[in-house]
Each structure stands twice: as C-alpha cells, then as structure tokens.
Amino acid sequence: MPLPEHRWTMVVDLDRCTGCSACVVACHAENNVPIVSIDQVRQRRAIHWIRIERYWATKGRQTRAILLPIMCQQCMRAPCEPVCPVYASYHLNHHNINGQAYQRCVGTRDCQSNDPYKVRFFNFFDPPFDEPLTQQLNPDVTVRTAGVMEKCTFCLQRLNRAEQKAMVQGRTLRDGEVVPACVQTCPPGALLFGDRNDPNSQINKVIEGNEGRSFILLEELGTQPLVVYLKGGESHGGQ
Amino acid sequence: MAIPDAEALPEDPELARQMEELRRQHLMLDARPLPELADKIMTPMTTHGRLFWFLLFLFGAGSLMLLAVWIYQMYWGLGIVGIGRPTMWEPYLVNYIYFIGIGNAGTFISAVLRALRFEWRAPISRAAEVMTVFAMATAGLFPLIHVGRTWKLYWLFPYPNERQIWPNYRSPLTWDVVAIVTYLTCSILFAWLGLLPDLATARDRYNTGWRHRLYAMAALGWRGTQHQWATHKLTLDVFTFAIIPVMFLMHTIVSWDFSMNLQAGWHSTVFGPYFVIGALFSGVAMVIIVMLAMRRFMGLEYFIRAEHLDAMGKFLLIMSFAWVYFIFNDYLAPWYGQEPVDKSLTHLLQNLWAAPLWYGMLFCNIVMPAALLVFKRLRTWPPTLLVAAVSVQIGMWIERFIIVPVMMGQNELPYSWGKYTLRLPETLITIGAFCLVGLLFLLFTRFFPIIPLWEVHEGQAMVGLKRVGRVILRTHPQPE
Numbered sequence A: 001m002p003l004p005e006h007r008w009t010m011v012v013d014l015d016r017c018t019g020c021s022a023c024v025v026a027c028h029a030e031n032n033v034p035i036v037s038i039d040q041v042r043q044r045r046a047i048h049w050i051r052i053e054r055y056w057a058t059k060g061r062q063t064r065a066i067l068l069p070i071m072c073q074q075c076m077r078a079p080c081e082p083v084c085p086v087y088a089s090y091h092l093n094h095h096n097i098n099g100q101a102y103q104r105c106v107g108t109r110d111c112q113s114n115d116p117y118k119v120r121f122f123n124f125f126d127p128p129f130d131e132p133l134t135q136q137l138n139p140d141v142t143v144r145t146a147g148v149m150e151k152c153t154f155c156l157q158r159l160n161r162a163e164q165k166a167m168v169q170g171r172t173l174r175d176g177e178v179v180p181a182c183v184q185t186c187p188p189g190a191l192l193f194g195d196r197n198d199p200n201s202q203i204n205k206v207i208e209g210n211e212g213r214s215f216i217l218l219e220e221l222g223t224q225p226l227v228v229y230l231k232g233g234e235s236h237g238g239q
Numbered sequence B: 001m002a003i004p005d006a007e008a009l010p011e012d013p014e015l016a017r018q019m020e021e022l023r024r025q026h027l028m029l030d031a032r033p034l035p036e037l038a039d040k041i042m043t044p045m046t047t048h049g050r051l052f053w054f055l056l057f058l059f060g061a062g063s064l065m066l067l068a069v070w071i072y073q074m075y076w077g078l079g080i081v082g083i084g085r086p087t088m089w090e091p092y093l094v095n096y097i098y099f100i101g102i103g104n105a106g107t108f109i110s111a112v113l114r115a116l117r118f119e120w121r122a123p124i125s126r127a128a129e130v131m132t133v134f135a136m137a138t139a140g141l142f143p144l145i146h147v148g149r150t151w152k153l154y155w156l157f158p159y160p161n162e163r164q165i166w167p168n169y170r171s172p173l174t175w176d177v178v179a180i181v182t183y184l185t186c187s188i189l190f191a192w193l194g195l196l197p198d199l200a201t202a203r204d205r206y207n208t209g210w211r212h213r214l215y216a217m218a219a220l221g222w223r224g225t226q227h228q229w230a231t232h233k234l235t236l237d238v239f240t241f242a243i244i245p246v247m248f249l250m251h252t253i254v255s256w257d258f259s260m261n262l263q264a265g266w267h268s269t270v271f272g273p274y275f276v277i278g279a280l281f282s283g284v285a286m287v288i289i290v291m292l293a294m295r296r297f298m299g300l301e302y303f304i305r306a307e308h309l310d311a312m313g314k315f316l317l318i319m320s321f322a323w324v325y326f327i328f329n330d331y332l333a334p335w336y337g338q339e340p341v342d343k344s345l346t347h348l349l350q351n352l353w354a355a356p357l358w359y360g361m362l363f364c365n366i367v368m369p370a371a372l373l374v375f376k377r378l379r380t381w382p383p384t385l386l387v388a389a390v391s392v393q394i395g396m397w398i399e400r401f402i403i404v405p406v407m408m409g410q411n412e413l414p415y416s417w418g419k420y421t422l423r424l425p426e427t428l429i430t431i432g433a434f435c436l437v438g439l440l441f442l443l444f445t446r447f448f449p450i451i452p453l454w455e456v457h458e459g460q461a462m463v464g465l466k467r468v469g470r471v472i473l474r475t476h477p478q479p480e
Helices: A020-029 A038-040 A155-170 A183-184 A202-209 B013-025 B034-046 B048-077 B089-117 B121-145 B150-156 B170-207 B210-217 B226-259 B271-297 B308-336 B342-349 B355-373 B382-406 B424-447 B455-461
Strands: A010-015 A050-058 A060-071 A089-092 A099-100 A120-121 A149-151 A193-196 A227-230 B464-468 B472-477
Touching: A010 A202, A010 B455, A020 A050, A050 B089, A089 A149, A089 B226, A099 A155, A099 B355, A149 B424, A155 B048, A202 B210, B013 B472, B034 B210, B034 B424, B034 B464, B048 B424, B048 B464, B089 B121, B089 B271, B089 B382, B089 B424, B121 B150, B121 B170, B121 B210, B121 B308, B121 B424, B121 B455, B150 B170, B170 B210, B170 B226, B226 B271, B271 B308, B271 B382, B308 B342, B308 B355, B308 B382, B342 B382, B355 B382
Parallel strands: A010 A227
Antiparallel strands: A010 A193, A050 A060, A089 A099, A120 A149, B464 B472
C-alpha cells in the first residue's frame, strides 16, 4: 500500500503567542537538542530548533515587543536542499518535509548560508550531555556529533510512528492524531498542526477562516514554506 | 641567432648606440648562446645561500603550523574558529577564493598570452604556471579544512557504493570539486609539458647522481628530434586553447558558490565575470611579487628586465580598471533596487564597523595601483611595483573577506544578524597557507629550472634586429 502524501502544515497565531518559550523547552526535550554553554550562546551558537524572535516596534511613545516564533519553514522549494553536495539535506517526498540525514552530513554549512530563515544549526563541538542527562535522551532521535547540521523536522519520529501504527490498523491517519512537541506544549494554543492534504482537517478550516490575517514569512523569496503565520489588525502592528 | 646585419653600410655610431640600447632593453634581442643561458638558469638550482635556508625554515615551520592547527581543529571541532550563526563561513573560504584567483592568473599569463603571441611573457611563464599549480593545490586544501567532518569528504566524489548514493549535481560545491580536480590536472599537465625540453637539458647537464635520475625520469625520453618538437608544439597549442575556458570556468564556478545563494549581497548575476576579473587582478599582482623575488634573490636580472616589469605593471593597472568597473556594478544594482537588506548591507560597509575594511579595500585596489603604476618611471622601479602588488594582494583578500563573512552577517531577518570576529586558529592557518605556497615554490626552484630555457632560446632565435639604411627593423617570423 503506497503511503498517502501529506502536506504537514503548521499555523503560528502570533496574536496568541505570549513568548513563554514552552515550545522551545519541549523541542529540546523531544529532539535531544543540545544545550550549549553561556559562552557559546554569546558567540551566537545556541541551538534551538524553534526560537522566539523578539522585535521592538516603536510607535510614538509606545514601544511594544513583537514575538515571532520561528522554526524550519519546511519549504516546498527549499533553498537548503539543492546546495547540499551529499544529499544530507533532502526532501522527504511523502511527508513534504525537509529531511536532514545527520549521518550523511559532512558539514559544509552551505545549507545554513543559503537559508533565509537561519533555522539550521551547526554542532560546533560534540553535544554536552552529562550524566545523568543521557538518561532522558529520546531513543527515537539521533544524538548529533560535532560537525553536522541539524534542524526542525516537525518531529518526524512522531509522524512516522503514528503513520506506522495507522498502517498496522489498516486505516489512514486521523486529523489531530499526531502533533509535534511544540504544538503539544503551547499553553495559549498559538501553534496548530495538521495535514493540508486532508480536506476535513482543522488546519484547513483555520487557514481558510483567517485568510485576512495570514501571511508567509519572506514569501517574496519564493521558497513556498508550509508554515503559515496569522497576525492581524492594528493592535498587532501589521505584518 | 639575432646578429644585426651590418650589411655594407658605413658604420653609424648613432645607429649602433640605438641598437645597443634596444638590445639592453629587450631580452629577446639580447641573444646569448644556449650554454650560457643554461648556466644562468640552472646555477641557482644548486646554490643554496643563507637566505634559502632561512626561507626554507620559515615556510616549513609555517606549513607545519597549518597542519598542527588543522589537526587540533579536527580533534575539537569547528568551535575553535570564530564562526557562529549566521556567519557560518570563515576565512577558510576567503583563502579558497584567494588562492584559486592566484591560480587563474598563472594560466592567463602562460596560456592566453601564448595564444596572443606576447613574446615578453616567455621568461615569467614557467613561474606563473608553477604558481598556478601550487596555489590551486593549496586552495584545494581549504574545502577540506572548512568542512565539519573532513574525514567524510570523499562523499563528494562520485564513487560506486553499495547504497547507490551519488553526489548532488545541483550543488555548487559539487561543481567546485569537479572544477578543482579538472583545473589542477590540466595545469599540472600544462606546466609539465612546458617543462619537458628543459628537463632534458637538465638531464644532459647533470650526468650522474639523483638529479640525473630525476630529470631522466621526468623528461619522458625527450631527445629533441624534429618530430618531438613538432608534436610538442602541437600539443602545447591544443593545451593552450583548451585550458583557457577551463580557467574562466574555474573561477566562475567559485563565484556560483555565492551567487547561487539567497544571501543578500551574493545573489548577483555579475558575480561570474566579477570574480574572474578579481582573480586575474590578484593573480597578476602575485606573479609580479614572485617575479621580483626571483629577479632579486636568484640573480635572474638578465631574464627579468624593466620591459617585463613595465608590461606586468601595465597589466595590473588595466586589471585594476576592469575591477573598478565590476565593483561599481556590484554595488550599483543593489542600490538601484533599494531592498531593505541591501540598503542595510551598504550602510554596514560605508558607515559601520565594516567601513575601514571597505574603504581600505578601495584604497588598496584603486588608489594604490593608479598612483603607482600610471607613470613608466615608477612602474619599472621594482620597489614601487612591489608595493603596488602587495597592496593589491591585501585589497583583494579584504574584498573576499567582505564577501564571505561580512556580508553573511546580515540577511532578511535582523534577529539573526551577527558579526564575525577573526580568531587565532584561522589566522594561523591563513599564514600557514601562504607559507605552504612559498615552500612548494621554493623547493621547485631548487629542483627544476624556473625560467623556460627553450622558450627564451627559441624567442631569441626567432626575433632579431635588421638595419635597412638608417632604419632599425625588428624581424619576426609570421605566425603560421
């Protein structure tokens, strides 16, 4: 039985995001993302597969923070894919996700330099997981070594596991059956996840119902990302 | 032999003086017998002065330092280098472009000028070719140093494997591998081909010992027969024309590493010719430095004369003008577009921390050559020429530095902006790379004739002076 083609999509409702960073923590726990030292963070080497970018918008005497959660945008025409000389960065066709084969990566870092969202991360040193932190590592996810790139995969291990389970039971995936760790965790429900190819999915309804305030990050670059941002009205400072 | 024709005319002291002056100026008119030329060229191969040992020690130590730092970096990871997000590429790639650029000029001088029959090129063509090979080899080292897992880099080569994974031919980095391997192979063959007759001369000069065995092996049984010369000429002609597109392609492909990217400041269609011109610019300057060093320290004043300094100085000046045109284009088009990110980059280069680099680059690449090379008197004086050439080296290194880590620091989302800071490991490796090229070149001059004896001899045999009445004519055979 050929696996059905998915178009996994995430909706980020910027009007709901409080910037609590629970998604960041959840992602670290789920995906064995290494936590680097303060010194390394100062050198702009922090690794967060999802991060909350904070911008200050000043209007008159008012200054407001604009929070922008950014994870890999899973572009349909990803700039990071063609530049990898060894196919470590490749397209997972039936999930429509940008895959990253850590074992294949040689560390040219061309994918990062070609990535306009800067959501790919390089392991500058071997990841520091001290005992007993190694006990909490997720066995479904590879621990990356020094010299390879890594990035958000929409929790591919969860998608695969759910799909295999559904396949064993002889059915297709149900809407909402599988969500990435960040979506599962988000307290205000700013993140939504679903399959655009499923006509009855909640995500389709949300996107259709919010056409007036949806936008795609750096759409003019033509990367066709699968992450949709929602933000609207005067109270949000526009897009 | 270019003996002036005395004819039956009465001796004219003025004409004789003019001919003497011409002979003093031009190597090709100042013909000497072959053994004398061979002596002049091959004596420096076996004389090791104090300077030689000093340079050998210096360059050797520098090359070992490169190796040591590289091993240290492989052991600990790339974190020892000053990169972060988003400035993921460091001066290793600056050096990569820089040394490939130097490699390009060697081919240009020996192949393009050979094709165009510039006869003054003969004495410096070997040095330029050899520098091409060594600079390319060093440049080829930098992708290895640059990547995170050097020991996996063989994956970039299309070798048969049980997983049936091939390199990604859409990636500019794969094109790089193909281009480097092709160009390095071509330039080694090209240099060797030009070396063959001289190797045979050296073989016959050193009758015994390891030198004889080395030259006998490398000369591939060259005997100097008519048939061999004819084949040699044909092969060299074919190679000359075949290597020219390879040379242009090489640096264009290097530029595609950048222009294929979405990064602001890189995503530009002018990058191909811009990089080629930049490569020739820095490469010609490097040939000038090497030429001056050879002339000064190897006693080759007979071969490298003011006419060569003059010609190379002019060449450098023309390259400077061409480079100005391209850099103007490269900044004009983004300025016209007025994209916010392009504007921020221009602002960074003109007003913020990168301004000293940017203005320094313009000063070194435009003001210095224009000031020092326009007048013939200045151009033919070695110290001025050397200052101009070194200034161009610095300027072109800064230019690549601006393109790689500086421009990388700014993109569409300002949250990720960052500034690259130079650290010790990459500085040491950069210094080590220069030492490595120097070491290889130094060793080459001790083993092989650095001036193409046969080309100089051939040129001197072909070109001559003829006095017809009161006019001195330069005789030159028609190109067939």
